[in-house]
Amino acid sequence: MNYERKDKQTTVFQKWFLNNRFSVVLVNLLLFFLVIWLFNKVSFVLNPAKLFMSAVLPPLILAVIQYYIMNPLVDLLERKFKVPRVITIVGLLVIVAVLLIWAINTLLPIVQSQINSLIKNWPHIWEDAVSAVQNALQDPQLHSVKNSLNSALSQAQNLLFKSGKTAFNTAITNISSAISVVTMIFMTLFTAPFILFFMLKDGHQLRPYLTGFAPKRWQASFSQLLYDINTALASYIRGQITVALWVGIMFGIGYTVIGEPYAVALAVLSGVLNLIPYFGTFISIIPALVIAMMVSFPMLIKVLIVFAIEQTIESRIISPLVMGNKMEMHPVTTILLLIGASSVWGLWGVIFGIPIYAVLKIITMRVYNYYRKVSQVFAEDQSDKDQAKTANQVKDTKDIVKD
Numbered sequence: 001m002n003y004e005r006k007d008k009q010t011t012v013f014q015k016w017f018l019n020n021r022f023s024v025v026l027v028n029l030l031l032f033f034l035v036i037w038l039f040n041k042v043s044f045v046l047n048p049a050k051l052f053m054s055a056v057l058p059p060l061i062l063a064v065i066q067y068y069i070m071n072p073l074v075d076l077l078e079r080k081f082k083v084p085r086v087i088t089i090v091g092l093l094v095i096v097a098v099l100l101i102w103a104i105n106t107l108l109p110i111v112q113s114q115i116n117s118l119i120k121n122w123p124h125i126w127e128d129a130v131s132a133v134q135n136a137l138q139d140p141q142l143h144s145v146k147n148s149l150n151s152a153l154s155q156a157q158n159l160l161f162k163s164g165k166t167a168f169n170t171a172i173t174n175i176s177s178a179i180s181v182v183t184m185i186f187m188t189l190f191t192a193p194f195i196l197f198f199m200l201k202d203g204h205q206l207r208p209y210l211t212g213f214a215p216k217r218w219q220a221s222f223s224q225l226l227y228d229i230n231t232a233l234a235s236y237i238r239g240q241i242t243v244a245l246w247v248g249i250m251f252g253i254g255y256t257v258i259g260e261p262y263a264v265a266l267a268v269l270s271g272v273l274n275l276i277p278y279f280g281t282f283i284s285i286i287p288a289l290v291i292a293m294m295v296s297f298p299m300l301i302k303v304l305i306v307f308a309i310e311q312t313i314e315s316r317i318i319s320p321l322v323m324g325n326k327m328e329m330h331p332v333t334t335i336l337l338l339i340g341a342s343s344v345w346g347l348w349g350v351i352f353g354i355p356i357y358a359v360l361k362i363i364t365m366r367v368y369n370y371y372r373k374v375s376q377v378f379a380e381d382q383s384d385k386d387q388a389k390t391a392n393q394v395k396d397t398k399d400i401v402k403d
Contacts, residue, residue: 024375058188063195066096067203068237074200089200093193107264114265118287128294225366232358242322244274247281247314254306260299261291276350277334281311329354 039046070092077083207226214222248271255263266288273280285307292303329337334354341353 055184055187058184059192059195062188062192063199064233065237065241066192066196067199068234069241070196071200071203071234072238075204085201089197092200093197110264111268114262118262118265125290125294129290132293221366221370225362228362228366229359232362233355236355236358239322240275240277243314243318244271246318247271247274247310250310250313251284251306254310255288255303258299258302258306260288260303260306261295266291277338277354278331279338281314329358 070089073092074085074088077088078085207223207230210226211219211223248267251270252264252267255266260266266284269287270281270284273284276283285303288303288307289300292299337353337357338350341349343349345353
């Protein structure tokens with residue numbers, strides 16, 4: 001009798017606590033926030049690690065980006081043509097160095113002169129644009145929106161000049177920070193090629209090496225997890241850079257053909273800002289439209305035509321061909337993620353928010369699926385699935401016997 005009561009009590013405890021989904025979720029949330037609270041309390045211990053990572057991450061990130069671009073070619077030549085990896089790597093690094101020297105000697109001076117001229121003339125361009133808008137608002141039909149547009153233009157102008165003044169004062173007062181930034185850039189450009197060389201040479205051995213640290217019964221699953229993360233990062237990085245490159249080329253050709261001032265600088269800006277999904281291209285078109293407005297109305301129409309052609313080619317041909325749907329992210333999720341990441345981490349959040357989310361999503365889904373498999377919380381669901389499967393098998397067997 002005592003044994004039966006004990007079994008009943010144990011069953012109730014398991015039912016309402018151990019195997020209750022709501023209780024398990026609450027406990028996991030409590031543990032999660034407890035870990036965050038503990039890390040916050042011992043943050044001073046992690047400061048050296050933070051400084052170390054801030055010094056190591058820039059060259060590592062640059063090397064990883066180049067690795068995902070170059071590694072497919074290295075693997076292809078080794079697999080099909082038996083070319084040693086070291087020879088291919090050295091050849092690619094030499095080609096990159098030659099292209100970099102060519103860009104510095106030819107393309108960079110053009111971009112630099114156009115950017116300097118654009119920065120110098122931008123206040124006059126902006127004032128002319130404001131004047132043109134105000135003149136257009138003299139139309140009696142637009143009188144109702146005149147005050148609102150004037151207020152918006154005034155606020156935008158004050159914000160631009162205030163931001164520029166603040167940035168200038170910060171740059172002047174923080175000479176040591178500027179020197180440290182220059183030093184970091186130099187060290188990144190100097191060390192990234194060495195990291196890239198060894199990543200291309202031995203990168204294919206990293207997954208088996210990391211898998212060896214996991215217990216034997218988890219090695220297959222852990223290896224597949226690393227493969228999925230690597231595939232997601234590779235798809236995103238290669239796709240974004242390829243699309244950004246083609247966007248810059250298309251805008252460069254289009255602006256040059258129509259005679260848009262500062263064509264090369266605007267094209268480079270469009271390619272760089274295209275790394276921001278959904279919003280980048282639309283942000284980059286604003287200065288092009290303002291400049292075209294100051295040239296002539298036909299130039300404004302030409303810029304809009306170039307933008308429409310570029311968007312059509314990018315959305316219908318380049319993006320589906322290069323990116324596809326490999327990230328498996330809904331556009332609403334992407335937009336909300338960009339907004340949240342930009343508010344927390346600024347520009348870095350916009351650039352790295354999506355790949356970090358993709359990695360965390362893969363890890364979370366793996367852990368969740370494993371938890372569903374081994375936990376008693378989802379035992380009823382699994383039992384229902386097994387019963388349904390058995391019923392379908394019995395039904396198929398009866399149908400075969402009837403036939």
